[in-house]
Amino acid sequence: MAFSRRDFLTTAVVGSLSLGLESQEQKQQDSRKAQTRTLAGKRPIIVSSANGYNYLDDAYNFLRGGGDTLDAALRVVKGPEDDPNDHSVGLGGLPNEEGVVELDACCMHGPSRRAGAVGGIRNIKNPSQVVKAVMEHTGHVFLVGDGAERFAVAQGFPRETLLTDYSRKVWLLWKETHSDWWGPGLADPNWKKRFPAGKSQKDEWQIRMKRMKEVAAQLGIAPEQRATAIREVIFPPTGTIHCSALNDRGDISGCTTTSGLAWKLPGRVGDSPIIGAGCYADQDVGSAGATGSGEENIKVAGAHTIIENMRKGMSPLEAGTDALKRIVRNYNGDRDRLKFIDMTYYILRKDGVYAGVSLWEGYASEPGKPHRIAIHDGSKRAEKTVNLFPGLSQEWPPTPA
Numbered sequence: 001m002a003f004s005r006r007d008f009l010t011t012a013v014v015g016s017l018s019l020g021l022e023s024q025e026q027k028q029q030d031s032r033k034a035q036t037r038t039l040a041g042k043r044p045i046i047v048s049s050a051n052g053y054n055y056l057d058d059a060y061n062f063l064r065g066g067g068d069t070l071d072a073a074l075r076v077v078k079g080p081e082d083d084p085n086d087h088s089v090g091l092g093g094l095p096n097e098e099g100v101v102e103l104d105a106c107c108m109h110g111p112s113r114r115a116g117a118v119g120g121i122r123n124i125k126n127p128s129q130v131v132k133a134v135m136e137h138t139g140h141v142f143l144v145g146d147g148a149e150r151f152a153v154a155q156g157f158p159r160e161t162l163l164t165d166y167s168r169k170v171w172l173l174w175k176e177t178h179s180d181w182w183g184p185g186l187a188d189p190n191w192k193k194r195f196p197a198g199k200s201q202k203d204e205w206q207i208r209m210k211r212m213k214e215v216a217a218q219l220g221i222a223p224e225q226r227a228t229a230i231r232e233v234i235f236p237p238t239g240t241i242h243c244s245a246l247n248d249r250g251d252i253s254g255c256t257t258t259s260g261l262a263w264k265l266p267g268r269v270g271d272s273p274i275i276g277a278g279c280y281a282d283q284d285v286g287s288a289g290a291t292g293s294g295e296e297n298i299k300v301a302g303a304h305t306i307i308e309n310m311r312k313g314m315s316p317l318e319a320g321t322d323a324l325k326r327i328v329r330n331y332n333g334d335r336d337r338l339k340f341i342d343m344t345y346y347i348l349r350k351d352g353v354y355a356g357v358s359l360w361e362g363y364a365s366e367p368g369k370p371h372r373i374a375i376h377d378g379s380k381r382a383e384k385t386v387n388l389f390p391g392l393s394q395e396w397p398p399t400p401a
Contacts, residue, residue, distance in 0.1 A: 042352040042377040042378075043246055043247065043248045043250070043351075043352045043377075044060070044063045044064055044245070044246060044247045044248050044377070045245075045246050045348065045352050045354065045375065045376065045377035046059055046060055046063065046072060046073070046076065046243065046244070046245045046246075046375070046376045046377075047243070047244050047245075047346050047347075047348045047354045047356075047373060047374070047375055048073075048076050048077075048241065048242060048243035048244070048346065048373075048374045049240065049241050049242050049243075049289075049291050049344070049346060049373070049374065050371075050372040050373065050374050050382055051080050051086060051088065051089075051239070051241050052076040052077065052079065052080065052241050052243050052374050053374040053380070053382055054079065055075065055076045055077075055078075055079035055080075056076060056374060056375075056376040056380050057376070057380060058075055059072045059073070059075040059076045059243075059245070059376070060072070060376040060378075060380070062075060063245055063247055064248075068109075068111075068251075068253070069109075069110065069111070069245040069246065069247050069251045069252055069253035070107060070108075070109045070132065070245070070253035070255065072245040072247075072253075073107070073243040073244060073245040073253055073254060073255045074107070074128050074129065074132065074243075074255060076241075076243040076245075077089070077105075077128045077241045077242075077243050077255055077256075077257050078126055078128060078129065080241050081125060081126050081127070081128060081257060082125065082126070084164045084166075086239075087167060087232065087237060087239065087259070087262075088237055088239020088240060088241070088258060088259055089103070089239070089240065089241055089257050089258055089259050090103065090125050090126060090127070090162070090257070090259065091125050091160070091162055091164065092162070092164045092166070092167050093162060093167070093258075093259025093260075094167055094170065094171070094232065094236075094237060094259060094262035094263070095163055095167065095168075095171050095259075095262070095263075096260075096263065096264045096265065096266045096268070097175075097263050097264065097265060097266065098266050099163065099168065099171045099172075099175075100122060100163075100266065101122065101162040101163055101167070101259055102120045102121065102122055102259070102260060102264075102266070102267075102268075103118075103120075103121050103122075103124065103127040103162075103257070103258070103259050103260070104117075104118065104119045104120065104121070104127065104257070104258050104259075104260055104269055104270060104272045104273035104278075105117065105118055105127035105128045105130070105131045105255065105256065105257035105258070105272060105273055106118075106131055106142075106255065106256055106272065106273045106274065106275055106278060106279050107128065107131045107132055107135065107253070107254070107255035107256075107279070108253060108254055108255070108275065108279060108280060108281035108287070109135065109253045109281070110251055110252040110253050110281045110282065110283035110287070111251045111253075111283060113283060114135045114136075115135060115141050115275050116130075116131035116132055116133070116134035116135030116136075116138075116141060116142075117131050117134065117141055117142040117143070117273040117274070117275060118130050118131055118134065118142070118143050118144065118148040118152075118273060119142065119143075119144040119145070119148070119269040119273045120144050120145045120148070120267055120268075120269055121143075121144075121145070121148040121149050121152065122145075122149055122162075123149055123159040123160060123161070123162065124148075124149060124152045124153075124157050124159065124160070125157075125160050125162060126157070127257055128255055128257040129157070130148065130151070130152045130155070130157060131255070131273075133151075133152070133155045133157075134148075134151070137155065138151070141275065142273070142275075144269070145267075166221075166225065166229075169219045169220065169221050169229070170221070170229045170232055170233065171263070172219055173212065173215055173216055173219055173221065173229055173230070173233050174232075174233040174262075174263050176215050177208065177211055177212045177215050177233065178208070178212065178233045178234065185295070186331075186337045186340055186341065186396070187295075187330070187331075209230075212230050212233065213226065213230070216229055216230060231365060232262060234395070235363075235365050235395030235396070236261055236262040236263050236264075236395075236396070237261075237262050239258070239259075239291065240256060240257070240258035240272050240278070240290075240291040240292075240294075241256070241257055241258070241291070242254065242255070242256040242278070242279060242289030242290060242291060242346050243255055243256075243289070243346075244281065244286075244287035244288070244289060244346065244348040245287075246286075246287070246348055246350065246352060250283075250350055251283070252281055252282075252283060252286060252287050252348065252350060253281050253287065254279050254280070254281040254287035254288070254289055254348075255279060255289075256272045256273075256278040256279040256289045256290070256291075257272065258270065258272040258278075258291075260272070260294070261294065270294025270295065270297075270298070271290060271294040271295075271297040271298045271302070272290075272294065274298060275304075276301045276303055276304035277290070277294075277297050277298045277301055277302055277303060277304070278290050278294070278297065278302075278303060279303050280303035280304045280306070280307050281307075282307050282311075283350075284311070284350070285307050285310050285311045285349070285350060286307060286310055286316070286347065286348050286349040286350050287307075287347075287348050288302075288303040288306040288307055288319075288320070288345060288346065288347045288348070289303055289345070289346050290302050290303060290343060290344065290345050290346070291343075291344050291346075292341075292342045292343035292344050292358075292359070293327075293341045293342060293343055296327050296330070296341050296343060297327075297343055299327075299330060300323055300326040300327055300330070302323045302326075302327075302343070302345060303345075305319075305322070305323045305326065306319045306320055306322075306323050306345060306347055307319075309322050309323070310347075310349055315349075315353070315355070316347040316348070316349050316353055316354055316355035317347075317355040317357060317386060319347060319355075320345040320347050320355055320356075320357035321357055321386070321388060323345060323357075324343060324345070324357060324358075324359050324388045325388070327341065327343060327359065328359075328388070335389075338359070338389075339360075339393055339394050340393065340394055340395070340396045341359060341393065342358065342359050342360050342363065342371075342393035343358065343359045344356065344357070344358040344359075344371050344373075344385055345357050345358070346373055352377065354373075354375065355373075355386065356371070356372070356373030356383065356384075356385040356386065357385055357386050357387070357388070358371040358385040358386070358387045358388070359387065359388050359389060359393065360387055360388075360389050360391060360392055360393040361387045361389075361390065361391060361392055362392050362393070363392060363393055363395065364392035364393065364394050364395070365394075365395050367392070370384045370385070370387075371384070371385040371387070372384055372385065373385055
């Protein structure tokens with residue numbers, strides 16, 4: 001099967017970074033005006049990451065009919081958790097380096113000002129439902145690992161095999177051909193590019209790609225799935241789903257759920273289950289959540305930062321942009337490293353004004369698919385985020401041009 005460089009190698013970023021920031025700032029101002037003009041005061045409303053789009057209708061009808069805001073948000077995120085073809089959450093989520101699916105989630109219920117979270121939970125398909133049980137049936141907020149699993153079973157959640165045939169084969173492909181997650185991260189002061197320019201690195205990479213195609217065939221990965229499988233091996237997905245819901249009375253809640261970073265070290269927990277990082281809801285202000293580079297979001301407590309910014313008078317767009325700038329500050333604006341980081345924030349203020357902001361326009365591994373935010377306020381739609389930098393982020397680890 002032909003293996004297109006466009007599918008797997010990221011070459012568009014350098015050229016796009018040459019665009020003038022003045023033009024980018026004008027685009028942001030136009031988006032800010034459009035969002036504010038369109039959405040001020042619209043309630044009820046649900047805001048989610050793009051992978052929640054197909055589940056908004058049911059949740060919105062439930063919310064409009066008087067349903068609880070957290071239950072509405074959970075209806076959205078449960079859809080991808082149940083979908084074995086969504087490899088970023090729940091059933092079919094891509095596993096850690098040992099081939100085990102570990103899931104994370106958290107929720108915050110604005111009206112009662114309560115929260116629940118689980119981290120590194122195994123064998124339970126719907127961690128978003130478990131975190132609600134943690135919130136309602138314990139005096140705790142955060143359960144992890146074996147304890148979280150035992151609690152879930154005690155609450156009536158069945159143990160299930162989460163590793164699908166496809167995700168198992170992709171893990172085997174990664175294990176056989178590309179197992180190189182260990183090493184200094186981007187935040188390490190001694191970080192250096194893994195693939196300096198040179199013919200030898202390019203030749204070595206082409207040999208590895210050829211080997212991956214051969215192994216994918218040997219593992220029985222269907223021909224039509226091999227391109228996707230190899231891309232997921234090269235660029236470990238970080239997919240997640242966040243959802244915030246606001247009713248006509250001003251009650252607001254949010255939740256975030258994920259299978260975390262593919263091929264991660266066992267026990268790794270990202271930002272999604274951390275109250276104040278992957279999700280934060282305050283009944284007096286609003287709700288915010290995140291998808292993207294979890295380690296970076298933890299360091300800036302992104303969701304909480306956004307809520308506090310809005311409490312001080314920033315608009316949702318301004319509040320989210322400020323959180324992105326804090327990530328940039330942590331790298332002193334070094335785009336040689338920032339190009340391997342991406343973050344999207346989903347922000348909903350108590351009056352119904354919302355914003356979706358991202359560090360970059362989209363992923364270079366998915367050209368033509370910009371970051372989007374899904375909205376339902378009586379009209380279901382997906383809108384492009386307002387990005388801080390022009391161009392596309394590259395996936396980690398880097399590949400030679």
